[in-house]
Amino acid sequence: MKQSLYLFLFLSLCYSCTSNVKKQQKNTKEKNSIEQLFSEIENGKYPATNAILISQNDSLLFEKYFNGYGKDSLQDVRSTTKSITALLTGIAVDKGILKVDEPIFTYLSQYNKDNLDNWDDRKSLITVEDLLTMRTGIGCEQFFGDMGFPDCEDKMFDQKDWVKYGLDQKMAFSPKEKWLYTGTAPMIMGAVISDASHVNIAEFASDYLFTPLDITNHYRWAKNKMTGRYFTAGNLRISPRNMLTIGHMVINKGKYNGKQVISEKMINEILSEKVELPQNYSFFNTAGNSWEGQDPATYGYYWYTEKAKIKDREITLKFTFGNGGNYIVLVPELDNLVIVFTGSNYGKPIINKQPFDMMYTYVLPHFLK
Structure with a gap:
């Protein structure tokens, strides 16, 4: 009887250990999708990308610089x-x-x-x-x-x-x-x-x-x-960290450190969808990603909106766009996710949209757990 009990406990422990290892491996794989993106950039997949910063609920989770750029480097963010x-x-x-x-x-x-x-x-x-x-x-x-x-x-x-x-x-x-x-x-x-x-x-x-x-x-x-x-x-x-700070204020409905810098009403107006972009223009499509029923991007007060369909889920992004690949991206429904991209692909209308392929392939799936 005791031998059977010991055997049962041993097998349970082994199953538990194996299960935990699998969970750890799965979690490691999910966590590494952003690191995988960084490796791809270093290997030349996304040329002239200078910085990527990612925060969630105002906490900086990832910060990576390339091509000699750093946290205080000034990037010409164009538009x-x-x-x-x-x-x-x-x-x-x-x-x-x-x-x-x-x-x-x-x-x-x-x-x-x-x-x-x-x-x-x-x-x-x-x-x-x-x-x-x-x-x-x-x-x-x-x-x-x-x-x-x-x-x-x-x-x-x-x-x-x-x-x-x-x-x-x-x-x-x-x-x-x-x-x-x-x-x-x-x-x-x-x-x-x-x-x-x-x-x-x-x-x-x-x-x-x-x-x-x-x-x-x-x-x-x-x-x-x-x-x-x-x-x-x-x-x-402007520096990428300053861009991130601006993103934090906007995604928090105009608040920063408890102070209302811009009214929530005006933030909503700025981010609203007032105009549909002509020619069914989609940033995701230009970057090489499309899906059935894809809608064009829309325009508010110098801010864009586009919906992405990833893993059968539709996600709304609010963002700026600057020639060269300079973006502040807000994803409120993913725990106030803010993503900053800077780049130097000036005058390259396809390549300067490559951050949307990065988001579609690596960043957004990472946070769709």
Whole structure:
């Protein structure tokens, strides 16, 4: 009887040990999916990736740098700057400095039909929200490049007054009629904030966004030396950790360390799905991942939304996008997952979407346990 009991206990112990080993092996395999991604990058699979930071519930879980970059390195995040301009707009609205439904010339009093080229009465109808949703009707477009409109941003840098240059362009549509991605809109938006608040945009950002987030260094704005305007459409240089801090504030509905930096109402507006991207454009599809029933990405106030289908589950991502592969990605339903990518694939419209393949293949499955 005792021998049978000992045998039973021994077999139970062996089963338990084997079971635990299998669980440990399984857990190790799951945990290593992110490390596997890092190895793939080091082996050249995702070229010119400079940093990946991943946090959950405000806790930094993974942080990896490549190509000589480090935690304090400044990355030119290109159009992710636009998304930060949207946050500054939210602050200005909260403070009563401006309203999104007001015509932009309410705030830009120095520009009018008498000193602007190609004046069209439809320009007087452009609102702040039209700037924020890229639906001004001004005939500039640089996202697709096949719509027959000029890419006005490149030529803008040759002008003395970047804002006037954008306002000078011909109208192609009425406001709100069509989404045309252009750097001129957020450049004008920065001027609206600056002129309405009577403070240059760098000071406004420092006082009301960066300092409240404890971001006091490791960022730098681009400036027009002739007019003193700061470039609010791109070329902000900022560290990945500062990008992560911004992501934490946004995913926490505008709160940081218990303080409401931006109202929850404005965060919801910024992240809302106001416009469906033309041509059924999907960041995941461009990166090489598609599924049945795939929907195009949508646009809010300089922030994007796209839904991913992974392991038969649909997940909603809110994100910024900067040429080169510079993203702040928010996944609220996965315990406030925030992912920061930086990269230098500038001017490469396919490769600079490679973070979406990284997320689809490695990152999101890791957190879908």
